[in-house]
Amino acid sequence: MPKVIILSIYITCMALAGLSGSAQANENKAQVNKGLIFDGDAKCTKCHDENESNPVLSIGKTRHGTSADGRLPSCAGCHGESETHVNKPEGRKDRPKPTFPFGKQTQNDINGHNEVCESCHKGGKMIHWTSSIHAARDVACTSCHQLHTAHDKVRDKRTQPAVCFTCHKEQRVQANKPSHHPILEGKVVCSDCHASHGSAGPKLMQRDSIADTCFTCHMEKRGPFVRKHEPAEDCTICHNPHGSAIDNLLKTRPPFLCQQCHEPASHQGGFPGMAAGKSTTAGQQGITNARACLNCHTNIHGTNNPANQGNERTFRR
Ligand code: HEC
Ligand code: HEC
Ligand code: HEC
Ligand code: HEC
Ligand code: HEC
Ligand code: HEC
Ligand code: HEC
Ligand code: HEC
Ligand code: HEC
Ligand code: HEC
Numbered sequence: 673m674p675k676v677i678i679l680s681i682y683i684t685c686m687a688l689a690g691l692s693g694s695a696q697a698n699e700n701k702a703q704v705n706k707g708l709i710f711d712g713d714a715k716c717t718k719c720h721d722e723n724e725s726n727p728v729l730s731i732g733k734t735r736h737g738t739s740a741d742g743r744l745p746s747c748a749g750c751h752g753e754s755e756t757h758v759n760k761p762e763g764r765k766d767r768p769k770p771t772f773p774f775g776k777q778t779q780n781d782i783n784g785h786n787e788v789c790e791s792c793h794k795g796g797k798m799i800h801w802t803s804s805i806h807a808a809r810d811v812a813c814t815s816c817h818q819l820h821t822a823h824d825k826v827r828d829k830r831t832q833p834a835v836c837f838t839c840h841k842e843q844r845v846q847a848n849k850p851s852h853h854p855i856l857e858g859k860v861v862c863s864d865c866h867a868s869h870g871s872a873g874p875k876l877m878q879r880d881s882i883a884d885t886c887f888t889c890h891m892e893k894r895g896p897f898v899r900k901h902e903p904a905e906d907c908t909i910c911h912n913p914h915g916s917a918i919d920n921l922l923k924t925r926p927p928f929l930c931q932q933c934h935e936p937a938s939h940q941g942g943f944p945g946m947a948a949g950k951s952t953t954a955g956q957q958g959i960t961n962a963r964a965c966l967n968c969h970t971n972i973h974g975t976n977n978p979a980n981q982g983n984e985r986t987f988r989r
Pocket of ligand 3: 719734735736744745746749750787788790791792793813814817819824941
């Protein structure tokens with residue numbers, strides 16, 4: 673194709689893109705303006721309009737601003753009627769706060785704010801909320817959720833960890849350790865394992881147990897195994913799910929990990945040398961080699977090895 677034609681196609685495309693871009697913008701604006709004015713909102717939006725440094729009207733772009741949905745709150749539906757805020761009492765110097773101002777103070781004083789949200793968001797996915805540790809510790813819905821933006825950080829894989837880390841600093845440290853779930857990489861997210869609104873399992877687990885939660889991604893660790901390495905119900909006996917300096921998220925390095933439960937001296941079958949300094953093969957590999965016990969006990973979670981039951985029993989190949 674001659675260059676001129678390519679160029680003119682390019683220009684035409686750009687022009688079209690520009691046109692449709694601004695048409696889109698106008699449409700968005702119309703939608704926002706339409707979506708945000710529920711009956712009665714005008715009494716707030718006469719002061720709180722698009723000129724705000726904090727664009728409160730962008731709530732029109734969220735689910736809470738879908739005017740077609742009759743279940744949705746107006747400004748007063750969340751902030752309360754705010755009588756004295758709307759009509760500043762005569763003689764008062766500063767404008768009283770709205771009934772439910774939300775914002776920063778809700779992190780220290782939820783004072784009825786959660787009840788506003790709970791009046792609509794109850795049952796269903798919120799069924800465990802009232803018995804959750806977050807509710808018990810007065811964590812505000814709005815400590816995690818932002819309402820006046822189409823991008824609610826806590827519901828986006830890439831930005832969620834930062835929200836949780838504001839309170840959970842220890843997990844931030846762990847997530848930065850050499851062996852970690854790819855949380856900071858945006859591939860695994862806190863809410864893959866934890867149900868922030870509460871759950872029937874321990875530690876806000878998404879499933880009824882820790883192991884069941886892990887099996888959602890690590891299916892092969894469920895087995896079935898002919899021989900299973902007990903204890904198997906709690907993976908965190910050996911693993912730290914958030915991060916570790918040791919490979920494979922291990923809490924302690926083998927052989928010490930293993931020796932928490934297995935007496936070094938009890939090793940049978942001509943492998944007495946689990947103590948340091950012995951020159952037997954097992955002694956060498958058991959202590960000085962980085963994989964230690966795992967050099968031989970390679971299938972530590974469980975085995976299916978009908979051909980060699982001795983190996984099967986002791987988690988070897
Ligand atoms: C007459 C003007 C006016 C009206 C009407 C009005 N506001 Fe305000 N609003 C203000 C001003 C001014 C501020 C900032 C006050 C401040 O900084 O303390 C404010 C602040 C707020 C804040 C932030 C509170 C905080 O803690 O900083 C919220 C939320 C709010 N208004 C909601 C509403 C709602 C909801 C309505 C309608 C029910 C409403 N406003 C009606 C003038 C108004
Ligand atoms: C679904 C609940 C909800 C609705 C509906 C709602 N707000 Fe808010 N508003 C909040 C929360 C929560 C905050 C605290 C900041 C945040 O989470 O975005 C807030 C913050 C504000 C602020 C303070 C902003 C700041 O940064 O200081 C103003 C002003 C405000 N809202 C006005 C309004 C107006 C006007 C309407 C109606 C157009 C409205 N809100 C509708 C929940 C709501
Ligand atoms: C008057 C009822 C009402 C109130 C009050 C209310 N919401 Fe909602 N909210 C809804 C409805 C309806 C939806 C639409 C989605 C749905 O069906 O759950 C929604 C959606 C949401 C969503 C999902 C948004 C999305 O894009 O999918 C979040 C998060 C949320 N609300 C949080 C809150 C929080 C936090 C509060 C308190 C500050 C609150 N809501 C107050 C009715 C309400
Ligand atoms: C500890 C942080 C945290 C708190 C506190 C919290 N949420 Fe959430 N919320 C989340 C996360 C994370 C998601 C998205 C992933 C998920 O569903 O687990 C979410 C999703 C939602 C949704 C989307 C609908 C859905 O379930 O798919 C609604 C609605 C909601 N939250 C309402 C609330 C309300 C209302 C409160 C207070 C009673 C609240 N949240 C408290 C973290 C939190
Ligand atoms: C791969 C699954 C998984 C992921 C992803 C995950 N966790 Fe956990 N978390 C667990 C398990 C299992 C426990 C319970 C055992 C433990 O404390 O080691 C736990 C415990 C916790 C605890 C309680 C610690 C205690 O001492 O009781 C907090 C707080 C926590 N996680 C926060 C987070 C945060 C924040 C994120 C995201 C940055 C996150 N978790 C990601 C699995 C996970
Ligand atoms: C505003 C602070 C705050 C935020 C934000 C927050 N949490 Fe928490 N979380 C707490 C408090 C307080 C506890 C109670 C235990 C404690 O003091 O650590 C807790 C406990 C937990 C536990 C331990 C549950 C148990 O049974 O021991 C887990 C898991 C957890 N949070 C996950 C999360 C996740 C995931 C997020 C982000 C989606 C998050 N939290 C955001 C304050 C917060
Ligand atoms: C949402 C899916 C998901 C869940 C749930 C999950 N994991 Fe993972 N896990 C991963 C991914 C992805 C990797 C990284 C794999 C890779 O890098 O090839 C991983 C890696 C690992 C590793 C190897 C880490 C390393 O340094 O190589 C261990 C150990 C592990 N997970 C244990 C667990 C345990 C224990 C649980 C339950 C508490 C769990 N996982 C839950 C997705 C998950
Ligand atoms: C008795 C300690 C122990 C328990 C309990 C345990 N693991 Fe492991 N896990 C290990 C060791 C040791 C390794 C390293 C294995 C190797 O390098 O040969 C490992 C490695 C892993 C790996 C990464 C390497 C691979 O084989 O894919 C995953 C994923 C994993 N474990 C998941 C789990 C899950 C899920 C559970 C709970 C059902 C669990 N582990 C329970 C000790 C344990
Ligand atoms: C939390 C305690 C615990 C830890 C840690 C642990 N084990 Fe075990 N292990 C057990 C229990 C309990 C059994 C079952 C004993 C039985 O069936 O007689 C077992 C069984 C075994 C067996 C088979 C024993 C037999 O008599 O048939 C081998 C081999 C083994 N473990 C190796 C290891 C290795 C290697 C490690 C470190 C990677 C390890 N274990 C870590 C508790 C543990
Ligand atoms: C050089 C390979 C090798 C190394 C390294 C090794 N083992 Fe073994 N282990 C074996 C063999 C082979 C058996 C089976 C012996 C038999 O059948 O009599 C065995 C058996 C076991 C048993 C079953 C009980 C018993 O005494 O027969 C346990 C428990 C065990 N090993 C734990 C460990 C631990 C913990 C370590 C690390 C400190 C370790 N092993 C290192 C090869 C090894």
